[in-house]
Structures are given as structure tokens and as C-alpha cells.
Amino acid sequence: MKLRDIAIGANASIYLRMDFKKIKGVFYPRTEQEIIDAIATAHDGGYSVTPKGGGSGLSGACTGGNRERVMISTLRMREVLTVSKDQGYADVQPGATPDEINALIEPIRMKFWVAPSSRDIASAAGILSTDGGGNDTWVNGTMRDNTIRAKMVLYDGRRLTVDWNGVTSDDSELEAELNKKGMTISDVASAHGTLGFITELRVKIKPFPSEKLVGGLAKFEDCNAMGRALSELIKRKSPIRYGETVAAAHEDIREGLDLPLLTLEFPEDFASELKDILDYSDLDSEGLAKMKDVRIKLPKRNPNEGLQIALFEGFGYHGDNLLKMQDAIDEINSLLIGHGLALFARYGHAPSKWYLGDNSPAYGVILHSREIKPEDKTSREMFDTITDIVAKCNELGITPKPEHKWPFSDEEKKTRIKELREVMGTGFNDFILDPNGAYDTLSSLV
Amino acid sequence: MSYDRCVRCGSCIILCPVFDAIGEEQYSPRGRTYLLQVMDLIEEDKELGKEFRRLLFQCTFCGRCSEICASDVDLLKVWHEQRGKAVSEAPEEFGYLDALGKSLANMMNIYGLDPEDRAEFWLDELEDEIPGIADRVYEEGKTADTMVFLGCLMSFRASQMDVLRSLFLTLEKLDVDYLVMGAEEFCCGHPLHLMGDDDGATKLREHNKGVMESAKAKRVITCCPGCLIQISTNHNLKEDIEVLHHTQLFDRLLETIPKYKQEEEFSYHDPCELHRICNVKTEPRSLLNKMGVEFEEMDLSCCGGGGLLRMTDPDLSDEIIQIRAQKEKLGDRLVLTCCPSCREQFLGANLRTRDIVEILADALEGGEK
Ligand SMILES: Cc1cc2nc3c(=O)[nH]c(=O)nc-3n(C[C@H](O)[C@H](O)[C@H](O)COP(=O)(O)OP(=O)(O)OC[C@H]3O[C@@H](n4cnc5c(N)ncnc54)[C@H](O)[C@@H]3O)c2cc1C
Ligand code: SF4
Ligand code: SF4
Numbered sequence: 001m002k003l004r005d006i007a008i009g010a011n012a013s014i015y016l017r018m019d020f021k022k023i024k025g026v027f028y029p030r031t032e033q034e035i036i037d038a039i040a041t042a043h044d045g046g047y048s049v050t051p052k053g054g055g056s057g058l059s060g061a062c063t064g065g066n067r068e069r070v071m072i073s074t075l076r077m078r079e080v081l082t083v084s085k086d087q088g089y090a091d092v093q094p095g096a097t098p099d100e101i102n103a104l105i106e107p108i109r110m111k112f113w114v115a116p117s118s119r120d121i122a123s124a125a126g127i128l129s130t131d132g133g134g135n136d137t138w139v140n141g142t143m144r145d146n147t148i149r150a151k152m153v154l155y156d157g158r159r160l161t162v163d164w165n166g167v168t169s170d171d172s173e174l175e176a177e178l179n180k181k182g183m184t185i186s187d188v189a190s191a192h193g194t195l196g197f198i199t200e201l202r203v204k205i206k207p208f209p210s211e212k213l214v215g216g217l218a219k220f221e222d223c224n225a226m227g228r229a230l231s232e233l234i235k236r237k238s239p240i241r242y243g244e245t246v247a248a249a250h251e252d253i254r255e256g257l258d259l260p261l262l263t264l265e266f267p268e269d270f271a272s273e274l275k276d277i278l279d280y281s282d283l284d285s286e287g288l289a290k291m292k293d294v295r296i297k298l299p300k301r302n303p304n305e306g307l308q309i310a311l312f313e314g315f316g317y318h319g320d321n322l323l324k325m326q327d328a329i330d331e332i333n334s335l336l337i338g339h340g341l342a343l344f345a346r347y348g349h350a351p352s353k354w355y356l357g358d359n360s361p362a363y364g365v366i367l368h369s370r371e372i373k374p375e376d377k378t379s380r381e382m383f384d385t386i387t388d389i390v391a392k393c394n395e396l397g398i399t400p401k402p403e404h405k406w407p408f409s410d411e412e413k414k415t416r417i418k419e420l421r422e423v424m425g426t427g428f429n430d431f432i433l434d435p436n437g438a439y440d441t442l443s444s445l446v
Numbered sequence: 447m448s449y450d451r452c453v454r455c456g457s458c459i460i461l462c463p464v465f466d467a468i469g470e471e472q473y474s475p476r477g478r479t480y481l482l483q484v485m486d487l488i489e490e491d492k493e494l495g496k497e498f499r500r501l502l503f504q505c506t507f508c509g510r511c512s513e514i515c516a517s518d519v520d521l522l523k524v525w526h527e528q529r530g531k532a533v534s535e536a537p538e539e540f541g542y543l544d545a546l547g548k549s550l551a552n553m554m555n556i557y558g559l560d561p562e563d564r565a566e567f568w569l570d571e572l573e574d575e576i577p578g579i580a581d582r583v584y585e586e587g588k589t590a591d592t593m594v595f596l597g598c599l600m601s602f603r604a605s606q607m608d609v610l611r612s613l614f615l616t617l618e619k620l621d622v623d624y625l626v627m628g629a630e631e632f633c634c635g636h637p638l639h640l641m642g643d644d645d646g647a648t649k650l651r652e653h654n655k656g657v658m659e660s661a662k663a664k665r666v667i668t669c670c671p672g673c674l675i676q677i678s679t680n681h682n683l684k685e686d687i688e689v690l691h692h693t694q695l696f697d698r699l700l701e702t703i704p705k706y707k708q709e710e711e712f713s714y715h716d717p718c719e720l721h722r723i724c725n726v727k728t729e730p731r732s733l734l735n736k737m738g739v740e741f742e743e744m745d746l747s748c749c750g751g752g753g754l755l756r757m758t759d760p761d762l763s764d765e766i767i768q769i770r771a772q773k774e775k776l777g778d779r780l781v782l783t784c785c786p787s788c789r790e791q792f793l794g795a796n797l798r799t800r801d802i803v804e805i806l807a808d809a810l811e812g813g814e815k
Contacts, residue, residue: 001488001491001493001494002494002497003472003481003494003497003498003501004470004471004472006472006480006481006484006488006494007470007471007472007474007477007478007480007481008471009480009484010454010456010471010474010476010477010480011454012453012454012455012456016454016480016483016484017484017487018484018487020487020488026470028469028470054456054459055454055456055471055476056455056456073471075459075469075470075471076469078460097460100460118455118456118457120456120457120460121455121456121457121459121460122456300516300517307451
């Protein structure tokens, strides 16, 4: 074993303690051919393949679980290959990050409008595989909305290109069968690397809009009231360009704020319609910058004593549960408290957009959740809390980790992935689809 | 220890020059902190321990990782502590550092040359051009407001002679009351610090402190950012002694400067230790602006020469500078900087380079010679 077989496990999730002997090969290809060769090595040895981008995913999917596996990283494939300003696209290698893409195209006044906070390291293929997005998904959509096509390689070396119309491949039988199944980019989005290795993407790029924006701050009696207002904003397809809520915060970091609150940025001519929907006070540019700063710093703040943790990171409230958001928050809070966790902060994107396992869009609030790290809990106890949270989300119709994704309990998505794998073959991130669920594997990695 | 605070977000990966050159996770700051976090799982494998100790010395100490980290992991401190631990755990693996350690212990300079020669080479060269320079060399009993600490590179390397000449000419022109430490200058201890051996460095620093204080210096200046780190933070000088980089001193003394007659294109390289660790960012640029110099900012990245990398992995160090030269299309451009170590690195890659003080001396002379 070499250090490269260990360090490849580095990832942002809490799943980091691996049996490194099960990592049977580590590759950092530079070209599609090198990817094909690396996959062939895995194929010959009968090992699973785990594609890895920036390793910033928070669900442990890029760990490969506990299977004997070959890890293929795209950290050396981060180039922007072609840019067409006229046609509004850029062809990029799978490892290119939003920041790298934008650094190259901003001089021509174009932008790739997918902006997760991890945009300095998250890779284009990784973001598509989790269908990620930033706090502007309400305006700009998630990664799938910004992807035109993806090229992929399968476990047996076959190649295909997937776009919104279907699949093309040199292998006509594969092409026909996948098209019969109606495969599109939506299937690759959020597939967590279970379908194949993405080797290149064509992503949308767009110019910067020119509109005058103003700011507003709304306060609510509770999150039910905020949920109702958000529901109305969503119904009216309101042109909110920035929307963030701070729903709750520990007294050490509340700084006298009246919570819950909603900070909004919107076109000036929407102001009167917005007044009809909710009560807000104007924010000048300084006030708006201050509220944005309060929000952006929350994930980095700590209580006076102890450290904050993101045990489960995020909850997606949408549809009916948006109207009863406070009740749902209370239920989740009491679950956390019951497991011995102290609450620290609740904040997030509002309004926001994400996709459900059946590919229908959900509109609502992505509420991030932070707790105070307990001193006396075992990894097993922590993981049990996570499974209880997921069960509670399912019971309440809340999307677990809408932004960072929690593929393991998304039965609809998994069923579709399995259906496609019957044609495409298996071999990639198989642990996610383990018949016994990936939970045992994950709990061993905490 | 603070590597526990690393949330493995990955923000520090792409900007690490060592990762950039090699492209594998274990060379990235995140890869290294992760290795520390799971060390208990791999401890039994002796070969992995050895590989890790080697890895610790494949880092330029540029501080880009520390700077970007939003989780407050003091990575430079982690690397420093881990290097110290590595050398004390397995000294036999670091034989290649012995010669340097011995030179510093016996001769108080990195080259193992006679300490008396510190003010020998450059005095021979500059005495005719700068009359009275010999009197500027410190001896017991002499005092001055400003003490010039040259550092090992500037004292011994012929390649630094033009910088030295410009430094002294400028100090003379501005009527600064100064002395040079000369044979009484011991290495500032930076190389030992980079090996994690602060005990060894303390002896050198105590001597320097004694000289600076007995010369009644009100300020110490140096052209070397590595020396600047050590003198300002680890020499424990009296509070009323100010420690400055030469660009800081000259920027302060000169409100206006005659326009520099620029005949070619310049790129400016900000030395990592200066801007990231000593937080000196504005003065070099302010000086260039006052002289009307036009320059292109280079990436705020590392030249590959820091952290003892030139010694511990010269090939990697070369590769880092080659990659930069190519990426930033340095070609024929002249690279301005203000660090003797960065200059050595550029010269080694056949790039033309000058210290800001050379440009300043030319401007004060009334134009480029
Ligand atoms: C500090 C921080 C902030 C974050 N903020 C956001 C945010 O605002 N919005 C958001 O959506 N997410 C966010 N995330 C989560 C994370 O950045 C996203 O999930 C991101 O999309 C993961 O990209 P990656 O390249 O790091 O993928 P990885 O973590 O490496 O992998 C994620 C999944 O993609 C698969 N994969 C990677 N590359 C390929 C490939 N070439 N082919 C096939 N499958 C592949 C992997 O196997 C894995 O299943 C954040 C994470 C952190 C640490
Ligand atoms: S930036 Fe900080 S927290 Fe993130 S991976 Fe690097 S050291 Fe860890
Ligand atoms: S100090 Fe520089 S070279 Fe060393 S790990 Fe950090 S970024 Fe990389």
C-alpha cells in the first residue's frame, strides 16, 4: 500500500474511516483513453469503479463504500476545451470547476451559472452527479438545467453521449435500448456515478443580466408564516434574485436578530407586487451586504463552548410542508434533541429549486441545519440519528439533503438507475444500490 | 491538534503548487490533513510512515493553504510541528539535512563557510564603488539607528551582488544611519525552523538579538522575507525595535521617486513569505507605482523555492517554477520581486529577474543605466 491509496479517500463527508486495503487501484487520468484504460483494469480484476471529482460531496458517495474498488479521480482533467459565446456553451473536462470555467469566460462577459459554495473544487461531473447548485437555483436552476450533454464511458469500455433528446453511441444496440428507455440528462443528474464515468460535458454559458436590483428584509412570527409567504412567492414565479433565510440561531451567534427572517434581492419594479405578498423593510446596499455577510458566515461560526457540526446538513421543505414548516422543524428538532444533540442554527436558500427522484422539480426552502458537536456519542449513535432523520423526512415529505443529496433512500431514483443499468451494465459505485442498503457500509465509515 | 478541524472541503487543493505539479491527492494540503486524521488506521505500516515523513518535506511552506482555509486550520503550524516530529522520530531518514544542520551549528550559515567571510565577498566587490562601506560593518561599540540584516543568501551569493549594491547605494543616498551585521550576523534560524528544529534556531537568534541590541538599533531591515519572519516573530527583540522589509523602509522614506526609465515589460512576483506570512502586500507595489513602473501582476503563487524544497526535492522545485514560467508565459519578460530566495529560483530557471531595490537605485540615479 502507498499513501496515494489512502489519500484518495479524502472527502468532505463524515464518511472517512475506510478499510484502505479494499482500494485496489488509484488513477489520475489525463485523457479519455486513460480513463478507459483505468476502467479496464477494474473490469479485469472484477472491482467496482468509483469516480471521484473534488471529493466535496457530503453523502459519502465518492468513497466507494466498502467494496473492493478502483478509484478514478478527475483532478487532472480540469480543462475548458471549447467555448462558443454565440451558441452559449462550453465543452469542459469532467474535473473542471465552476470557478475555473468562469475565470476563463468572464473576460468575454459570459458566465456558467451554477454556483455551489464549493465551486472552487466541485467538479462539473461531480456537480451533475449530485445535481448540485448554488443559492441561485431559483433563478438559474440546478446543474441539470445547465447541462447540454454528457459523454460517458461504461464498465465494458463502450462510449455514449447523453443529451436532452436521448442517447447516441457507436454501439447502435446500446443506443436503441437506452432510447427506448427514454434516457436523458435527467437520468445522469443525481445518479451519483452509478451509471458510468462522465468524461466530458457541454454546459450552458450565459451573459450577465442588466437589471437594477434592490434589497428587502422580512420578519415573520414563525416559520409557518414564512412558509406561507414563500409559497406565494413561488406560486407567482417571483423574480427573486437572492433569497436567504435565517430561521433560528443559537444565542451565542444571534446578534440580536429577530428570527425567522428573510433577506431578498429583487428587481426594483417588482417592489410593489412584493409588498402585496409580504411585509418587508427596505435594505440599502450596505444593509443588504451586512445581511448577506451574516448568512454566509453562519456555517463557519462556533458556539462560545464547543464546535458546530453539520450532522445532516439540509432539509428541503416544499409543497404542503412549506405551509407547516415550523411544525416540521419542531418535529425534527425534537428528534435531534432526543438523540442528545444541541441545536445551533437553521438557515438556507429561500426560495430555491431542486429535483425529486422522479425528476419533477421541487420549489421551496433548502434549510441547512447545524448542531453542536456532542462529546459523548459514538459513531454508531451518530449514524443512527441520521437514519432516524431520513425516516422522519420520508414521513413528513421533506427532501433529505436536497442540495447535497442523499441517494441511499431515494427509492424512485434507485429503481430508475437499476433499470438503466440492466442495459448499461453495472460496475460503478455499486455499493449505493446494495440490496441491503448502503447504511451498514456508511456507518462503518463514520 | 488543529488538523482535526479540517472538514476536508477541498478548497486548498487546486492552489497548492506541489499538488499543481504532481496532481495527486496525497500531495495536496487536504490529502495531508486527511492522512493525519486517519493515521491511527495505518500506523502499523512502517513504510507508509516513512513515506509520510518524506511527504512532509515536499511542501514549499508557501502558506496558500493556510490563507484559504475557512475552518481556521493553521496548516503552516501543522506542517511545522509535523516536520519536527518526523525528524525526531526517524533522524536516520533525514541524513540529507545533516550537512545543513552542521553548517548552521558550526559556521552559523547555511553554506558552512567561514563566518568571517560574511562581509568579505561583497566588501571586496563594492568597496571602490561605495567608499566608506567598510565602516558600515558592525563591530563591538559601533551603534546606528538601522541595522541591516543581510541573511545567508545575500551575504554569500555572487548572484545577489547587484541587489546588495543597489541596497547600499539607496541607503547612502537617503542618508540612512545604518550598520551591516557583517561577521557578527548568524543565520536567522529560518532553515532550522523549516526542519522543525526551533531549539537549534534559538541559539542563533539569541546571538543576533544581542548584536542588534548592543548596536542600539531602532530598526532592523532585511531584504529576505524568511529572515523577516524569524527576526520579527522569533528573535524576541525589545518592543521598541522595529523590524522591516527593505521595501517597507524605502516606501516610508520616499514620498516621491523620479520616474524609472522603463524599456521592457515587467511581471511582478510577490514572495509568498512576504505577502502571505509577513502580510507585507502594499509597499512593494507602492514603490513600483511611485516610480511609474508598469508591471503585470503574476499569480499569487509560489516560485517553488521555499520550505527547503530546493534541498529536499530539487526536481519538484524545478518543476514548479517551470510550470509557472510556461503558464504565465514569462519567456523574455523580466520578473521583478523582492526576495533573494525567489530570485535564485528564477535565475535557476533561466528567467531574468531583478529586485525592486535595483529598479529603485536606478530611478534615484536618474534613469536606467
Ligand atoms: C463547503 C462545502 C459547500 C458546499 N456547498 C454546496 C452548495 O452550495 N450546493 C451544492 O449543491 N452542493 C454543495 N456542496 C456539496 C458538493 O460540493 C456537491 O455535492 C458537489 O456537486 C460535489 O462535486 P465533487 O466534484 O466534489 O464530487 P465528488 O464528491 O467527488 O463526487 C460526488 C459524486 O459524483 C460522482 N462523480 C464524480 N465525478 C464523476 C464522473 N466523472 N463521472 C461519474 N460520476 C462522478 C462520485 O462518484 C460521487 O458519487 C458543498 C460541499 C462543501 C464541502
Ligand atoms: S481548506 Fe481547510 S478545511 Fe478545507 S480541506 Fe483545506 S485544510 Fe481542510
Ligand atoms: S504550504 Fe504551500 S506547498 Fe505546502 S501544502 Fe500548503 S499550499 Fe501546498
